[in-house]
Amino acid sequence: MYIEQKGYDTPTKVQRKVVPIIKKGIDTIAASKSGTGKTAAYVLPMLDKVNSNLNFNNRVLRGLVLVPTRELVEQVSKSLNDYGKFLKVKHTKIMGGTSKAKQEQIINGGIDIIVATPGRLKDLVESEILDLSSVNYLVLDEADTMLEMGFLEEIEEIFSYCSPYKQIVMCSATISQNIRKLAKEFMKEPVTVQVHDRRDTVSLIEHRAFKIDVKKKKELITRLIKDSKYEQVLLFVNKKDAANAALEHFNAHGVKAAALHGEIEYKQRVQAIKDFKNKKIKVLIATDIAGRGLDVEKLPLVINYN
Numbered sequence: 001m002y003i004e005q006k007g008y009d010t011p012t013k014v015q016r017k018v019v020p021i022i023k024k025g026i027d028t029i030a031a032s033k034s035g036t037g038k039t040a041a042y043v044l045p046m047l048d049k050v051n052s053n054l055n056f057n058n059r060v061l062r063g064l065v066l067v068p069t070r071e072l073v074e075q076v077s078k079s080l081n082d083y084g085k086f087l088k089v090k091h092t093k094i095m096g097g098t099s100k101a102k103q104e105q106i107i108n109g110g111i112d113i114i115v116a117t118p119g120r121l122k123d124l125v126e127s128e129i130l131d132l133s134s135v136n137y138l139v140l141d142e143a144d145t146m147l148e149m150g151f152l153e154e155i156e157e158i159f160s161y162c163s164p165y166k167q168i169v170m171c172s173a174t175i176s177q178n179i180r181k182l183a184k185e186f187m188k189e190p191v192t193v194q195v196h197d198r199r200d201t202v203s204l205i206e207h208r209a210f211k212i213d214v215k216k217k218k219e220l221i222t223r224l225i226k227d228s229k230y231e232q233v234l235l236f237v238n239k240k241d242a243a244n245a246a247l248e249h250f251n252a253h254g255v256k257a258a259a260l261h262g263e264i265e266y267k268q269r270v271q272a273i274k275d276f277k278n279k280k281i282k283v284l285i286a287t288d289i290a291g292r293g294l295d296v297e298k299l300p301l302v303i304n305y306n
Contacts, residue, residue, distance in 0.1 A: 012037035014195045019045055027187040028169045029179065032195035038171045039079050042139050047084045049137055050112050054088060059110030063091075064132065065139040066118055066158065068146045070095045070266055071273075071294060076115045076141065089113060094130075096120045097266025104129045118146070118154040125161055135162040140170045140182075147178040159186045218249050221303060225255060225283060230300040232276060235285045238306040243285045246305065250283055257283035260294075 011019070014032045021028050022045040030038055046063045053062075065076050073095045080091045092106045094116035100123075107130055114121070114130075124130040138159070140146065146155065159168075159182075168187050172179060175192065183190055212220050225233050237243050240261040250257040258272035258281050276284040277296055286294065 012041075014038055014193065015041045017193045017195065018042070021191050021193065022167075022169060023048070025167050027167060027183075027190040029175060029183060029187075029190050029192040030169065030171045030195075031173065031175050031193065033173055036195060039076060039141070040083065042141070042169050042171060043076070043079045043083055046113065046137055046139070047080070047087060047089055051084075051087045051089050054112070056088065059090060059112055060134045061111055061114060061130075061132070062134060063113035063137045063139075064135045064158075064162065065113070065115045065141060066121070066146070066155065067115065067141045068117065068149055068151065069262075070097060070117060070269070072142060073115050073117060075295070080113060080115065091115065094121050094124060095266075100124070100129075118151045118158060122154050122158060125158070132158065132161040133163060136166045138162055138166050138168050140168070143170045143172040143179050143182075144174050144176055145172075147176065147182070152178060152182070155182065156185070217305065218246065221246075221305065222250065222253050222255065224303070225250075226253075228301060231279045231282060232296065232299055233283045233301045233303060234276075234294075234296070234299055235283055235303045235305055237285060237287060240287060242306065243287055246285045250285075255283055256281040257285060260284060260286040262287070 013036070014030060015037045018028060018030045018038075018041040022042060030041060032038060042065075046065075050062050067073055067076060073093050077091065077093050080089075084091075089112045090110065091113035092103070092111050092115075094103055094114050096117065096119055098120075100120075103120075103124065107124075121130070125132060140155065168190070170179060170183065170187075170190075175194070210220060221235070235246065237246060240263055243259040243261045247257055247259045258275060260269055260272055264272075272281070272284060273294065275281045
C-alpha cells in the first residue's frame with residue numbers, strides 16, 4: 001500500500017482512536033487541531049469501504065466529502081490520490097470556478113467518491129446533474145469553519161439528499177453548538193472523540209513578537225520583509241479588506257506580492273499559489289480561511305499580521 005511505500009508506520013493519536021470506530025460503521029465526531037492527521041483518519045476507511053464493493057461496470061456514488069474552500073478540495077483530493085494510488089477507486093472534485101459541463105461529463109462516466117464545496121454541489125443536485133441518494137459515507141471536514149461561514153442551510157439540504165442509511169463523520173478543530181445541533185438532527189448515536197494533544201513542536205522554528213503602534217504595522221512589516229533574505233513570506237490577515245490594503249501597500253513599495261481570499265477568482269488564486277511556490281512573488285497575503293489547505297515545503301517565514 002501507499003502508506004507502507006511512504007514509510008508511515010505509526011498512526012497519530014486521532015487516527016488510532018477514530019479509524020477503528022469509523023470502520024465499525026458508527027457515526028463519529030472527531031475533534032483535534034489542524035495537522036494531527038484527521039484527513040487520513042477518514043480517507044483510509046472511506047477508500048477501504050468503497051473499494052470492497054466496487055462494480056467496474058456500474059459505478060455508484062457512495063462517498064462524499066464536504067469542505068469549505070476550493071483549496072481544501074484540492075488537498076483532500078490529493079490525499080485520495082495518494083492513499084488510493086494502488087486502488088481502482090474513482091473520485092472527482094466538485095467546486096465553483098471550474099467548468100460545470102466538464103464536471104457533468106465526469107459524473108456521467110461513473111464516480112465512486114466526490115470531494116466538494118457545498119455551493120457547487122447543491123447547484124449540480126438542483127440541476128439534476130447529480131444524484132446523492134446512493135451516498136452512504138458522508139464526511140463534513142473543517143465542520144466548525146463551514147458553519148462559521150454560514151453553510152448550515154446548504155449542509156442540512158445536502159445531508160437530506162443522501163441515503164437515509166448513511167454513516168456520517170464530522171471533523172473539526174472544536175465542537176461548537178452548531179456542530180452539536182447538526183449532529184442531533186442527522187447523526188445516529190455518534191461517538192465523539194476529542195484529542196487535545198499538542199502537535200509536535202519543531203525546534204528549528206523561531207518565534208518573534210513585535211509590540212508596535214497599529215499605524216506603524218505596515219511600515220514595520222515592509223521593513224522586515226525587505227531586510228530579510230527570505231524569498232518566500234506568507235502573511236496572514238483576518239479580513240479580505242486587510243489583504244487588499246496590504247497588497248496595495250507592498251506594490252507601492254516595490255515588494256512583489258499577491259493576495260489570496262474568497263473574492264479572488266479561483267484561477268487567480270491557483271496562479272498566485274503557483275507563483276509563490278516558484279518564487280516569482282515574494283509575499284503571499286492570505287486570509288485565514290483562504291490559507292486552509294495551503295502547503296508550501298520549507299516555508300521560511302510566516303507573519304501573523306492581525
